[in-house]
Amino acid sequence: MNILEGLFDRQSLVDWLRISALLTCVAPLGGSLLVAIIGRWQGRWVKWLALTAALLSFAGGCGILAAYRPIAENKRILSDKPVAPMLLGRAELLTLGQGEEARRIEALWGVDGISGVLVWLTSLLTLCSVLISLNSIRERTEEYYLLLLLLAGVAMLVFLAFDVIFFYIFFEFTLVPMFFLIGIWGGPERRYAARKFFIYTLAGSVVGLVSLIAYVVQVRELSHEARLIRSTAQARAETGGESLTSLPELAQIASQLSRHLEDDKSELRAKWERLQKWTFWGLFLAFAIKVPLVPWHTWLPLAHVEAPTAGSVFLAGVLLKLGTYGFLRLGLPLVPHMMAGVGGQVLAVTAVLGIIYGSLCAAAQADVKRLVAYSSIAHMGLCMLGLAAGNSIGLAGSVLEMVNHGLYTGGLFLLVGMIYERYHTRAMQDLGGLARRLPLWSFFMVGISLASIALPGLNGFVSETLCLVGMFRQSVALSVLGASGMILGAWYMITMLRQVVFGPIREPARFPTSQTIKDLDPWEWSAIALPLALCLALGVYPKAFLDLIVPDLEGLAHLYRGLR
Amino acid sequence: MTIRSVLNNLPGAEALCWGLPLALLVGTILAGIAAFHSDVRVRRWAHWPVLLAIAVALSLSLVLAWELTQRTGPVLVVQGYTFLGVSDFQVRWGLYIDSLAAVMLMLVNGIGLLVAIYSVGYMEEDEGYGRYFAVLGLFLFSMSLLVLVDNYFLVYVFWEGVGLCSYLLIGHWYERPAASQAARKAFVVNRIGDTAFFLGLVLLWYHLGSLRYGSVFYLVGQIAPEWITIICLLLFGGACAKSAQFPLHIWLPDAMEGPTPVSALIHAATMVTAGVYLIARSSLMFALSSLASGAVLITGTITALLGAIVAVTQYDLKRVLAYSTISQLGIMFMGLGVLSLAPELAASAAAAVLFHLVSHGLFKALLFLTAGNIMHSTGGLIDMRMLGGLRNQLPYTHVGFVIGGLALAAIPPCAGFYSKDAVLALFPQISGPEKRMIASVFGALFIFIGALTAFYISRAYLLTFWGEARSQAEGHASPHESPWVMLIPVMILALGSVLAGIILEPTGYFRAYIHLSEPFGKPMVSESEHGEGMWIISSVLLAMAGIGIAFWLYAVPRHPIGEVPTRWGILYTLGANKFFIEEIYQLMAVRPIEMLAWLAGWLDRIIDGLVDFVGWLIWWIGRGLRPMQNGQVQFYALAIILALAIFSLVLISRWGG
Structure with a gap:
């Protein structure tokens, strides 16, 4: 990376970052558009087009990481700016007033370490999803790839948006392609599952939107009332007026308010806390359903079981991260008192509940895909546990867990999909001893499962350790309870391995052994080798990602150190 | 009580230290590649890289052991890059070679070499020949690093690493139900101990801010005695599982389902002694807590007695030896x-x-x-x-x-x-x-x-x-x-x-x-x-x-x-009947947890039913507004856009003037 630094000055690094970010999200969106145009009469080219778009997007994702690394190394940590991305572009939508009094509603695009790794993860999972779909999706292919690429592009835009309006638009818009992916290419109960997924998560986020509106409107007034003149004047001088919806600016106001009103006992302080309280619960409803936290999780196993493989990969790998990312991006900076107080405690307790309850439910499942779905709930609980800790160790663990969970749970869904493709069943009692029949598949299955149960040397271990250690600082009891997930996780995953991979061979009755079930083909092979290789790489050298993530968390961690 | 680190005498010492695990790693990777090769003749050659690697590792451990006697401050500390570091949670790669580590290294690689040679004959006609040697190499790599590393966190890393190898080797003949069952049992029981170990080391870090041997031994006196006791008991919990001590010994007899050379190397001579190594390594800490070391004494006595009594009654030769191992540990x-x-x-x-x-x-x-x-x-x-x-x-x-x-x-x-x-x-x-x-x-x-x-x-x-x-x-x-x-x-x-x-x-x-x-x-x-x-x-x-x-x-x-x-x-x-411990576990632990899981599964249906009920209720109340509940996604998209329009309107009305 030092070579990069030597070759390019800061400005060209930003240019590289901009080009990479553009490539990452334009490739799938453009690909989707192209599929829509040529799909009608060039149906057989569609999948290769999708593959090209996914490859380009992944290249862009890697470019973001490479270009951001020197920036992260030299990042100046500004303690009063909890959200300080490298802004890549802005577009004014609306300006009210003039000069220094101007108030703008604008779209802000940017990258920081956190969104960088998540965009990279999305581009990687897009590639895996396309690879796994090449042979398994045979009907309505053009519509399928159109929706898949659209979903990928929109999800990346969520991570790149640094203003509340576009964050919200794209956050909601991911529901639409996913709805159709489940509803059209899903299993027997796909309509019910898709509808439930859509309405449930939409209901939550509408409440979130309302509270966001209230927050944006009121926090300005509060900051005027508190006479935070210096900072607002400074901000105006910098940007030429106030940006109403800019996330970095909102976060700065919130952090200044919190600091300013720390020892204040006035009405103002009470008002600020009231605002935070309502906003928190609104956001909580939106994101808790999305994560999902127990007991708002019941849409998830259903959606997973019914979704096609790529849909599950995307759902677990990316869409759930929107919930935790929402807590991280909006919750932590905007409502600091709540997140440092009652709200954080509620999150931590629900997170632990999720770990234990999700693991127990996973152990009770007879369907491998349901098992993975419930394990996903437990792992997201772990992620939220680190987030609720609010210190840099826990937060780093949480962000890393988002990436790691995407890699190994995405991998698990890919592997389960491969089995379903071959046997048309996922029931554990119908399967057994597949190590004999599908050695390569079994190798990947064992490897990814071990990553999922946090075996040292693989990625899950690093993030799990950081989440638990971070929480240990805040609450020893919750951390110890959360650690029980280590045992329960090993129990259900290893039991599943014993049943499906090891033991005497057992195949569904309608598949006589004479019929040749083939091991992984090259497409499947490459779809799963990529996540496993990255699991190993991130397990052995987690510093590669921590160096990107941690500088952008220091501001938040600093804010929370002050509040506790 | 200072730990002197000496690096000046021999410039090659550092390279030697890293060369030892590196040789084993390279051997393992080569064997792994051979194991997955489609040509059976290549698979039959998988033992060579491993044998060579162990031979190199053994000679390096002998050199290191001799090197220690030539030094004034006979602890060799070598630092490497940061493995994991966020704010004050910093873990660096580092090796710590003292006489304890040197003795363990010689034992592990010495017996490892003999067992690997033996396995060439024993596993000759086995289908998983290459796989066997690859995992054997991985085991020796993990075990060597377990005794070499300079902090508790990395000990934990390789502690789980040797556990993985044990799991894979017990389940080597995975098609036998007994073998896959035994492998699972070993993994899960060890995970229980490992979690205790993990919590112990987090607690240690919480109190000292470091997990490196040097700082821990230097600073441990500053921790309050009751916390030392808790930390020691947690570490001992980890040792109990790995070294098959009562009441976590139940996995070891079943582990005899693995190939016999594996039983000799992992489940008798080396891996199971990792717990003993851990306690011996931490003996300064245990010396500070008579309660924790009392627990060690009593657990050891109960286990030794129980193992010996059960060994008297067994008819399976390997199980007699397994219980004998438990007793000796x-x-x-x-x-x-x-x-x-x-x-x-x-x-x-x-x-x-x-x-x-x-x-x-x-x-x-x-x-x-x-x-x-x-x-x-x-x-x-x-x-x-x-x-x-x-x-x-x-x-x-x-x-x-x-x-x-x-x-x-x-x-x-x-x-x-x-x-x-x-x-x-x-x-x-x-x-x-x-x-x-x-x-x-x-x-x-x-x-x-x-x-x-x-x-x-x-x-x-x-x-x-x-x-x-x-x-x-x-x-x-x-x-x-x-x-x-x-x-x-x-x-x-x-x-x-x-x-x-x-x-x-x-x-x-x-x-x-x-x-x-x-x-x-x-x-x-x-x-x-x-x-x-x-x-x-x-x-x-x-x-x-x-x-x-x-x-x-x-x-x-x-x-x-x-x-x-x-x-x-x-x-x-x-x-x-092995004191009916298996049955007690079934009754007291396994069944209740399975019951809990089953209950959780049911509870989930109830929660889901409630969600559906609420949805239905809203639908029922809103029947009057039925035209809006048409289930069309376009409609919902419209709703989103409408909401955003209202959002913008609110903003404009606030500041529009």
């Missing part, structure tokens, strides 16, 4: 538990226990490999009721087993005699009237366990090698002696089991070597006579008596096999 923990009565004995206890660890590694590996020879030559028979009379058919194996058995029974001049009595000699050294009383009780129990040990190993020997050849009577083929590639490792181990004691103990070499390094360097009491002689003589006499009774019962088959023990009534029933 218990003895090592008894030695370490002496710290609770006399913290000043820390250095002597560590030296004595480590000596027993080494000699046990030699003779137990020997016993397992001879058992492997028996299985190899009889086509997999291991039930002693089916064996018998192998004395003449397998002469070399017979001699190996006799030597291993004598060493286990602690008959002079075998290694087991010296090492076990070094541990026994700790008890009379305890001073203070009340403590002497307690120590005498434990010393007496120790001797009794020794007698039981002599009895069960003689019983196993007689049932297997004496009497009539029952296997042929059952229609099995006539046993034949194993090939040389399997016999030579047996002979080397036999030689070691005889000579290690005579060379190392009376000369005091071993103790002096261990005392080279801190914190094992200061025997605070003079190692004079405290009447150990009496204890040792009675120990040998009782062991002889044990052997005598076994010969009286089993040498001449006066009773049909299986009838002898029925006269022992309830004790036999308990032993033969």
Whole structure:
């Protein structure tokens, strides 16, 4: 990376970052558009087009990481700016007033370490999803790839948006392609599952939107009332007026308010806390359903079981991260008192509940895909546990867990999909001893499962350790309870391995052994080798990602150190 | 109590330290590639990279061990890059080589090499030949680093690493239900201990802000005593699982489903001693908490007794040896538990226990490999009721087993005699009237366990090698002696089991070597006579008596096999059923958790039903607005856009003026 630094000055690094970010999200969106145009009469080219778009997007994702690394190394940590991305572009939508009094509603695009790794993860999972779909999706292919690429592009835009309006638009818009992916290419109960997924998560986020509106409107007034003149004047001088919806600016106001009103006992302080309280619960409803936290999780196993493989990969790998990312991006900076107080405690307790309850439910499942779905709930609980800790160790663990969970749970869904493709069943009692029949598949299955149960040397271990250690600082009891997930996780995953991979061979009755079930083909092979290789790489050298993530968390961690 | 780090003498020392694990890693990767190769001839070559790597690792450990004696500050600390670091949670790669680590390295790689050579013969016709050697290499890599690294966090990393290898090797013949079941059990039980270990080290970091040995040993006195006790108990929880101590020992007997060389290497000589290593490494910490080291002493005693009693009643030769391993590990923990009565004995206890660890590694590996020879030559028979009379058919194996058995029974001049009595000699050294009383009780129990040990190993020997050849009577083929590639490792181990004691103990070499390094360097009491002689003589006499009774019962088959023990009534029933511990676990732990999981599964349906109910309720209330609930996604998209429009309107109305 030092070579990069030597070759390019800061400005060209930003240019590289901009080009990479553009490539990452334009490739799938453009690909989707192209599929829509040529799909009608060039149906057989569609999948290769999708593959090209996914490859380009992944290249862009890697470019973001490479270009951001020197920036992260030299990042100046500004303690009063909890959200300080490298802004890549802005577009004014609306300006009210003039000069220094101007108030703008604008779209802000940017990258920081956190969104960088998540965009990279999305581009990687897009590639895996396309690879796994090449042979398994045979009907309505053009519509399928159109929706898949659209979903990928929109999800990346969520991570790149640094203003509340576009964050919200794209956050909601991911529901639409996913709805159709489940509803059209899903299993027997796909309509019910898709509808439930859509309405449930939409209901939550509408409440979130309302509270966001209230927050944006009121926090300005509060900051005027508190006479935070210096900072607002400074901000105006910098940007030429106030940006109403800019996330970095909102976060700065919130952090200044919190600091300013720390020892204040006035009405103002009470008002600020009231605002935070309502906003928190609104956001909580939106994101808790999305994560999902127990007991708002019941849409998830259903959606997973019914979704096609790529849909599950995307759902677990990316869409759930929107919930935790929402807590991280909006919750932590905007409502600091709540997140440092009652709200954080509620999150931590629900997170632990999720770990234990999700693991127990996973152990009770007879369907491998349901098992993975419930394990996903437990792992997201772990992620939220680190987030609720609010210190840099826990937060780093949480962000890393988002990436790691995407890699190994995405991998698990890919592997389960491969089995379903071959046997048309996922029931554990119908399967057994597949190590004999599908050695390569079994190798990947064992490897990814071990990553999922946090075996040292693989990625899950690093993030799990950081989440638990971070929480240990805040609450020893919750951390110890959360650690029980280590045992329960090993129990259900290893039991599943014993049943499906090891033991005497057992195949569904309608598949006589004479019929040749083939091991992984090259497409499947490459779809799963990529996540496993990255699991190993991130397990052995987690510093590669921590160096990107941690500088952008220091501001938040600093804010929370002050509040506790 | 400062730990001096010396890096100046030899510039190559650092490279040597890293070269050792690196060689093993390269060997493992090459074997792994070979294992997945489609050509069967390539797979058959998978042992070469591993064998070479172990040979390199063994020579490097010998060089390092010698290097330590040449230094003034005999601890070699090597630092590497940061593995994991966020704010003040920093873990760096680093190696810490003192005499404890050097001894463990020599043991691990020495026995590792012999077992790997043996495996070339033993696994010859196995389908998973390449896979076997790849995992074996991975095990030696993890185990070497486990004893090499310089902080508790990395110990945990490789602690789980060796656990993984154990899991994979127990389940090597994965198609056997028993093997896959045993592998799962080993993994899950070890995970319980590992979680305790993990929490212990997080707690340690929480109090000290560092997990490196140097800082921990230096700072540990600053922690409040009750926290030290908790940390030590948690670490001991990890040791209990890995070293198969009561009540987490249940996985080890089942682990015998793995290939026998694996049982010799991992489940007898090396991996299971990791717990002993951990406690010995932390003996400074345990010396500060008499409660925690008392738990070590009592757990060790219970385990040693229980293992020996169960070993008396088993008919599966490998299970006898497994329970014997459990019992011997218990003895090592008894030695370490002496710290609770006399913290000043820390250095002597560590030296004595480590000596027993080494000699046990030699003779137990020997016993397992001879058992492997028996299985190899009889086509997999291991039930002693089916064996018998192998004395003449397998002469070399017979001699190996006799030597291993004598060493286990602690008959002079075998290694087991010296090492076990070094541990026994700790008890009379305890001073203070009340403590002497307690120590005498434990010393007496120790001797009794020794007698039981002599009895069960003689019983196993007689049932297997004496009497009539029952296997042929059952229609099995006539046993034949194993090939040389399997016999030579047996002979080397036999030689070691005889000579290690005579060379190392009376000369005091071993103790002096261990005392080279801190914190094992200061025997605070003079190692004079405290009447150990009496204890040792009675120990040998009782062991002889044990052997005598076994010969009286089993040498001449006066009773049909299986009838002898029925006269022992309830004790036999308990032993033969392994004290019903499995059943208790089923009842107290496994069933309740399964019930909980089942309940959670049901609860989930109820929660889901509630969600649906709320949805239905809203739908029902909003029936009047039915045209809006048309279930069309376009409609919802419209709703989103509408909401955003309202949002913008609100903003405009606020600041629009």
